[in-house]
Amino acid sequence: MNAEIKEKIRDYICRQLLNNPGYPLGDQEALITGGLMDSFSLAQIGVFIENEFGVYIPDTDLTVDKMDTLDQITGSILSRKNA
Amino acid sequence: MDIISLNFLFFVIIALVVYYVLPFRYQNAWLLVASLVFYLTWGVGVTLLLVFVSLVNFFLARRMSASENHRRHLLILGLVLNVSALVFFRLTSSGYIIRAVEYLSGRPAEGSLSILNALLPIGFSFYILQAISYLVDVYQKQIPPSDNLPDFCLYMAYFPRLLSGPIERARVFLPQLARPRRVNADAWSRSIMQILIGLLRKVLIAEVLKAAIPEYMFNRPLEYAATDLAVGIAIYGFWLYNDFAGYTGIVRGVSGLFGIQLSPNFQQPFFARSFVEFWNRWHMSLSFWLRDYIYFPLSRSLLRKNPNPKKLLNILVPPLATMLFSGFWHNLGVYMLGWGALHGLYQVFERFASVYRPGLPAQKRPWLVQVLNAIKINLLLIPTWILFGSGSLQRAFRFTSALFTAEGKPAVLPVQMIVPAVWIIISLMIDWFQYHSGNEFIFLKWRRFAQAGALAAILLALALNSLWNEIPVASFIYQGF
Amino acid sequence: MEKQSPSRTLVIDRPFGLVFLYAILLVVIAWGMAEGFFRLTIGAGWLPMPRIGSVNAELDTKLFLLDKYIADRGPVDCIFLGSSQFDEAVDPAVFDSVFSGISGRQINCFNFSLGTNTASGDGRIASLLAKKYHPRIIFIGLSARDFSDDFGELTRPLLEDPWVRYSLGEFTLSGWLAENSLAYRELLTIRSDLNPDYMALHDRLSFQLTESGYLLLTGTDLSNPKKNFIPKFMLSKEDMAGLDEMIALDSPETEMVFVEVPVHPSFLPFYVQADEQAYYTLFQSPVADYLARSGKEFWLTQKNIGDVIADSGWTDVKHLNRDGSIAFSSWLAERTAKAISMGRISLPAE
Numbered sequence: 001m002n003a004e005i006k007e008k009i010r011d012y013i014c015r016q017l018l019n020n021p022g023y024p025l026g027d028q029e030a031l032i033t034g035g036l037m038d039s040f041s042l043a044q045i046g047v048f049i050e051n052e053f054g055v056y057i058p059d060t061d062l063t064v065d066k067m068d069t070l071d072q073i074t075g076s077i078l079s080r081k082n083a
Numbered sequence: 084m085d086i087i088s089l090n091f092l093f094f095v096i097i098a099l100v101v102y103y104v105l106p107f108r109y110q111n112a113w114l115l116v117a118s119l120v121f122y123l124t125w126g127v128g129v130t131l132l133l134v135f136v137s138l139v140n141f142f143l144a145r146r147m148s149a150s151e152n153h154r155r156h157l158l159i160l161g162l163v164l165n166v167s168a169l170v171f172f173r174l175t176s177s178g179y180i181i182r183a184v185e186y187l188s189g190r191p192a193e194g195s196l197s198i199l200n201a202l203l204p205i206g207f208s209f210y211i212l213q214a215i216s217y218l219v220d221v222y223q224k225q226i227p228p229s230d231n232l233p234d235f236c237l238y239m240a241y242f243p244r245l246l247s248g249p250i251e252r253a254r255v256f257l258p259q260l261a262r263p264r265r266v267n268a269d270a271w272s273r274s275i276m277q278i279l280i281g282l283l284r285k286v287l288i289a290e291v292l293k294a295a296i297p298e299y300m301f302n303r304p305l306e307y308a309a310t311d312l313a314v315g316i317a318i319y320g321f322w323l324y325n326d327f328a329g330y331t332g333i334v335r336g337v338s339g340l341f342g343i344q345l346s347p348n349f350q351q352p353f354f355a356r357s358f359v360e361f362w363n364r365w366h367m368s369l370s371f372w373l374r375d376y377i378y379f380p381l382s383r384s385l386l387r388k389n390p391n392p393k394k395l396l397n398i399l400v401p402p403l404a405t406m407l408f409s410g411f412w413h414n415l416g417v418y419m420l421g422w423g424a425l426h427g428l429y430q431v432f433e434r435f436a437s438v439y440r441p442g443l444p445a446q447k448r449p450w451l452v453q454v455l456n457a458i459k460i461n462l463l464l465i466p467t468w469i470l471f472g473s474g475s476l477q478r479a480f481r482f483t484s485a486l487f488t489a490e491g492k493p494a495v496l497p498v499q500m501i502v503p504a505v506w507i508i509i510s511l512m513i514d515w516f517q518y519h520s521g522n523e524f525i526f527l528k529w530r531r532f533a534q535a536g537a538l539a540a541i542l543l544a545l546a547l548n549s550l551w552n553e554i555p556v557a558s559f560i561y562q563g564f
Numbered sequence: 565m566e567k568q569s570p571s572r573t574l575v576i577d578r579p580f581g582l583v584f585l586y587a588i589l590l591v592v593i594a595w596g597m598a599e600g601f602f603r604l605t606i607g608a609g610w611l612p613m614p615r616i617g618s619v620n621a622e623l624d625t626k627l628f629l630l631d632k633y634i635a636d637r638g639p640v641d642c643i644f645l646g647s648s649q650f651d652e653a654v655d656p657a658v659f660d661s662v663f664s665g666i667s668g669r670q671i672n673c674f675n676f677s678l679g680t681n682t683a684s685g686d687g688r689i690a691s692l693l694a695k696k697y698h699p700r701i702i703f704i705g706l707s708a709r710d711f712s713d714d715f716g717e718l719t720r721p722l723l724e725d726p727w728v729r730y731s732l733g734e735f736t737l738s739g740w741l742a743e744n745s746l747a748y749r750e751l752l753t754i755r756s757d758l759n760p761d762y763m764a765l766h767d768r769l770s771f772q773l774t775e776s777g778y779l780l781l782t783g784t785d786l787s788n789p790k791k792n793f794i795p796k797f798m799l800s801k802e803d804m805a806g807l808d809e810m811i812a813l814d815s816p817e818t819e820m821v822f823v824e825v826p827v828h829p830s831f832l833p834f835y836v837q838a839d840e841q842a843y844y845t846l847f848q849s850p851v852a853d854y855l856a857r858s859g860k861e862f863w864l865t866q867k868n869i870g871d872v873i874a875d876s877g878w879t880d881v882k883h884l885n886r887d888g889s890i891a892f893s894s895w896l897a898e899r900t901a902k903a904i905s906m907g908r909i910s911l912p913a914e
Contacts, residue, residue, distance in 0.1 A: 016392070035446035038359045039374055040401070040434060043382030044392055050383075051390075058223050059379035060254070103574045110573070264573055268580040342573060496760045535586035543591055550738040551755065555619050555721035 005053065006074045012048050013070075017041045027070045042067060049073075055080045084124040086246065086333060087286060094121065095337055098242075102341060107263040114341065115233050118242035122206075129204040137239040139164065140214040144221040144228040154222060161218040169211050173415040176203040208412060209248045210239050212372055217253040219376060226254045234260045241343075243334040247327070249346045249368035256343075264342025273524050274339030280513065280526075281332025283541050284325040287548055288506045292322035295503040297494055301473045304485035308493040312486050314500065319468045320461070321507050324352065327366070347523065351514040356445035356456040358429040361464075369409070378405040398434045403427035413471075418479055422470040429463060595747060602746035616742055617752025618725045620718055621765040622678050623689075624756070626777050630674050630697070633775060641911070642673040642701040643693055645686055647715075648779065649825045650705030651677035652883045655893045656776035662897035667904065669911070675777035678719055683710045685719035687806030692731045694818050700911055702818060703896070704810055706862075707825040707882075708836050708847040711803040712794050781879045782886050788830055792838040797846050807851070811858045819909050822855055822862050823896065824848065826869040831881035861908070863899060865892075 006027070014023045017037060031037040037045070042062040049055055055077050057067075067073050084090050098117040105113055122130045140161065147157040174180045185191055217238075220226045229235040238256050297307050300315045307315075331348040338345045346368050355361035362370045382401040389397065403424065410423025445456055466483070473479035516525050526537060605611040613631065615624040634640055644654045656673035663671050676693060678685065683706065690702050709715050722728055730739020741748040756762045772779055814820040827835055836843040843866075852862035865872070872895050877888025884892055903909045 033446075035360075038437070039378060040382060040392070043379055043401070044386060044390075046379070047383050047386040047390060050387075058225055059375045059383070060220065060223075060225055060252070062375075062379060107573070265575055266573055267575040268578045271580060272583075498758060498760055498763075502758055531583055531586065534583045535590050538583060538587035539590040539594070542587060547751065550726075550741070553724075553726045553736065553738055554617075555724045 002074060002078065005077055006070055008052060009045075009049075009073055009077075010070055012045065012052075013037070016048075017044060025070065029070070030068055031070070031073075032064045032068045037067075045073070049077060053077055053081065084121055086330060087282075090124075095340075099340055103266075110264070111234055111237055111260050114242075115237045115240065118237065118240040118245065121242040122240060122245060125205055129207075132204055132207070133210065133240055134236070136165075136168070136211065136214060137236045138232075140217060140239075141229065141232055141235045144218055145230070147218070148221055148228040158218055158222040162215060165211050165215050165218070169208065169412075172203045172207060173411070177415040179415065206245045206247070209250055210245070212250050212369075212412075213239060213253070216250075216372060216376060220252070220254055226257070229253070229257060231260075241338075243338040243341075244345055247330060248366075249331060249335070249348045250372050251346060251368070255346070259343050266340060266342045270339055270342065272527055274336040276524060276527060277332045277336030277339065279336075279538070279541050281329045281334075281336060282545060283329070283513075284332060284510065285329025287544055288510050289322055289326035289329055290548075291506050292318050292325065292503055295495075295499065296322060301478050301482055304482045305489050305491060307485070307489055307491045308495075309486055309489045311491070311493055311495045312482065312489060314495050316465055316468055316472075316482075316486070318503060318507070319472055320353075320464055321510060323468070323471075324349070324365075325510055351518040353461060353511065354457055354514065354518050355460050356448075356453050357433055358426065358460065358463075359433060360445065361460055362426075362430075369412075373405050373409055377408055378402070381405070393438050398438065399431055402430035402434065406430070416475060418470050418473060418476045421476055421479070422467055425467055425470065595745075598747040598750075599745060602750055606746055614746060614749035614753040615756060616727050617749065617756045618722060618727055620678065620722045620725075621756070621762045622718070622769055623722060623728075625766060625769045625773060626676050626678070629773060629775060629777055630676065633672070633674055633777075634697070636775075637672050639672070640674050640697055640699050641671045642703065643697070643699045644673065644675040644677060644703045644705065644777075645681075645690055645693070646677045646705030646825060647681040647707065647710060648677065648679040649707050649827075649882055649884075650823075651675060651679065651777075651779040652781055652879065652885070653705065653825060653889055653892045654703070654896060655774070655778040655780075655889045657774065657778070658890050658893035659897045659900075660776075662894045663901055666898060666901040671911075673776065675779075677705065677777075677779075678722075680716055680718040681710070682712070682716040682719065682800075682806070683803035683810075684800075684806035685716060685722065686710070687809030688723050688728065688732060689719075690810050690813055690820070692728060694813050695733075696731060699818060701821055701900075701909065702810075702813070703821045703823055705823050705825040706851065707827070708797065708843060709794060711799045711847065711851075712797060713800045713802070714794065778889065780886055780889075781883065783879055784876055784885060785880050786828060786830065786875060786878060788828075788834065788881050790834055793831075793835050795837060797836045797842065799847070799850060804854075807854065811855070811860060814858075814860065816910070820860065821900070821903075821909065822851075822860055824862060824865045826865045826873070826892075828875075828878050828881040829870055832866070865895075 010025050011021075013031070013036075014025055015021050018025075029036075032042070045067075046057055046059075046062055049057055057076055057080065061067070061076065065072075066076050084094060094117075098114075102110055102113055119130060119134075122133060143157055143161045143164075147154050147161070150157065217226075221228045229238075234257060235253075237260060238251070238253055241251075241256075244251060296315045296318050297311050300307060300312055304312055328349040335345045335347070348367050350364040350367065352361055352364035355364050378401050381404055382397070385394075385397050385400060386392075391397065404427075406423040406427035407420055408423070409426070410419040410421070413419050413422075445453060448456070469482055470476075470479050473482055517523050520528075522528070526534065529537070602611065602614075606613055613628065616627055618624055630640065642656075644650060644656065644659075654675050654677075656675050659673050660671050663669075676689065678689065681689070686704055686706075690704065693699065694702065726736035726738035727742045728739075730736045730743065742752060756766075769779070772781070774780055810820055810822075832843055833840040836846055848862075848864065848866065852864070855862045873884065873888045873891050877884055877891055879885035879888070900909065904911055
């Protein structure tokens with residue numbers, strides 16, 4: 001499930017946020033601090049996660065500390081799914 | 084009690100000594116007492132207001148958490164109360180209400196109506212945002228409601244951040260109060276470093292830059308030459324930055340001596356390569372508050388209705404609404420709404436560009452392009468400084484027009500720009516070291532001799548500044564007699 | 565091993581404060597080296613003496629000139645002090661020459677008048693000069709404007725200057741450093757060099773002031789705006805206090821001589837409340853009476869000034885030019901020599 005979630009997120013980010021489906025997004029690549037995602041992208045991905053996984057990530061958790069890498073985003077989703 | 088004063092220094096020393104001696108269980112109470120004493124120096128009324136606001140929000144949050152059925156209503160009540168209070172004080176301090184009352188009644192507002200001329204209590208804008216964020220976080224169950232009234236009051240009244248922020252989040256601040264603090268030699272070094280750099284920025288750099296800005300450039304721009312105005316507005320942003328960042332450095336350092344970390348407020352904003360990045364680096368505590376409590380809720384609400392990121396509403400509304408609120412929060416004048424609208428529009432344009440013409444993110448472009456982008460952002464900031472500093476839309480337009488047409492006698496001579504230019508370079512160098520290393524405390528990693536040299540220079544500069552402040556300034560500009 | 569306070573909040577876990585100590589040491593060493601360098605170079609004459617760096621460029625310039633004057637000629641015997649009117653009225657070189665021609669004795673005089681000065685400034689500066697330089701005579705030039713609150717723009721702030729206060733006996737750190745540290749004075753000089761208003765006045769004075777402090781002006785323009793120069797005249801409390809201070813300085817060691825500074829006769833009807841009589845009744849007589857009560861004479865000049873100074877001797881209706889100052893300085897020297905010969909002023913034997 002971990003891998004599935006991660007791949008869906010990766011696909012969404014590359015297609016919808018980066019407009020570059022072929023982009024080789026790494027698991028540890030800095031999305032926010034690396035400039036690939038901004039506030040609007042975070043809002044978009046927040047809504048995507050709600051719709052796709054039924055998980056609500058609060059606005060105050062859409063931060064660099066918790067959403068900067070694919071691994072962190074996946075972890076945020078899993079922790080709420082399991083809670 | 085001003086932060087830059089001997090009184091404040093003695094106050095902190097006394098507060099610190101007692102704090103270190105007290106066992107943990109009494110430290111928070113002591114800090115609360117100290118904070119209330121500090122605020123009392125600004126007035127009994129404002130202190131009572133702070134206590135009242137703290138009590139209302141504390142009990143509202145507890146009620147909200149205890150009552151599932153009425154949570155939403157109580158949140159709305161809390162938001163209405165807090166925002167109404169902010170609107171009330173903004174209206175009274177801007178003079179709108181009293182002018183309206185006098186216009187309608189046909190006579191001056193006196194006696195009990197004089198409350199309508201109330202000034203905004205110092206620090207109110209900051210702690211009211213803290214109250215709002217607390218209520219929303221409790222509502223969203225991000226944090227449990229505090230069951231410790233003194234700790235919650237301390238969250239609201241904590242003296243280092245009381246006057247001008249940073250705006251703290253309960254979820255970050257309250258846990259610090261709940262556990263014993265340890266202040267070791269490293270913490271002291273970091274705190275002293277923050278205080279010294281803060282003093283350097285606020286007492287030295289900001290004061291020199293303020294003196295270099297033509298005094299009446301917003302009120303009477305046509306009395307100056309266009310070059311004076313250009314120089315003045317070019318310096319303005321640096322002055323504002325060093326003044327505010329200096330203050331933040333000092334209060335964060337003071338707080339660090341108590342073992343309590345306050346949020347950073349600035350992160351080398353003049354190196355931003357986009358406006359989105361600028362607002363992640365300038366007045367960060369406010370910026371992130373606006374992002375979390377206005378921008379994100381609005382964006383997500385619109386995206387849920389229509390997930391297409393290219394939809395006009397999705398692009399326009401969130402940044403504009405957020406920055407308009409920011410403008411209102413600063414001041415209710417039309418000019419500040421204009422300031423907010425301009426910043427909002429800048430972000431809208433950036434959004435359009437990234438949606439319709441996506442390219443490499445700013446950080447991944449060649450360094451020369453990054454430098455040019457940073458210069459571009461700083462140039463585009465100039466109209467926003469004009470609005471921010473002018474105090475009225477009319478003065479802003481007059482100033483802008485005078486930038487191109489003023490033919491007054493030049494008041495600013497090149498030799499007068501040497502010292503301000505040196506200080507701006509020093510300010511940028513401090514920023515550069517921190518930016519390049521990604522470490523606010525990079526100076527503590529320098530070799531001891533280099534640290535001592537920098538410290539010696541700062542101490543000497545502060546000492547000379549203190550001595551030279553005694554030398555009077557002749558208000559009469561000698562023209563010949 | 566941790567050192568812990570009873571509350572365990574403060575934990576000094578390593579030596580702390582070394583960087584601070586090194587910084588203090590660096591400041592002391594750097595300051596010491598700078599001090600040594602400047603004492604050597606200034607002492608050897610390779611660098612000029614740095615200025616005091618006060619708010620008033622003319623004060624700094626005159627101090628510099630006076631110290632140089634004393635270094636060249638020995639102690640100063642008499643000092644002239646007043647506003648720009650006295651600055652431009654008295655050439656000490658002419659005074660010295662005429663005086664020595666009459667009395668047969670040498671005298672060293674210096675003009676320390678300061679533009680915009682009033683009586684309160686005169687009082688403080690006179691005290692400072694008496695304390696620092698011990699002149700035998702201080703001539704105070706007084707005009708009606710010297711007693712009006714409307715004036716004194718450049719000299720009233722001077723009285724708050726830390727070096728001036730220090731020189732008058734009040735300890736200020738900045739004043740102490742300015743007196744005792746050449747490195748600090750160099751910094752003050754640099755600070756004032758970066759002030760264009762200060763430097764504009766300093767540069768102008770550098771070529772207008774003679775080595776004895778006289779402000780030399782040429783040309784004549786007697787156009788009179790015919791306005792009420794001082795609409796509401798009153799002897800201000802602050803300036804009367806300055807007069808008291810000057811009277812109190814009078815002693816066997818330092819004679820205080822009070823001289824009326826004249827204006828052009830055509831200006832007199834517009835000087836004080838647009839009434840020539842008001843000049844005499846509101847200024848000249850009250851000041852003369854006040855001085856007389858303390859046993860001091862007010863040397864009057866206004867009534868017959870036309871006999872002493874021709875129209876061509878005025879640069880404007882309030883100030884004398886080169887020709888006028890020669891005439892006035894000569895008159896003053898003659899008057900002084902006469903007063904000495906009659907025992908009204910005493911000068912020690914040479």
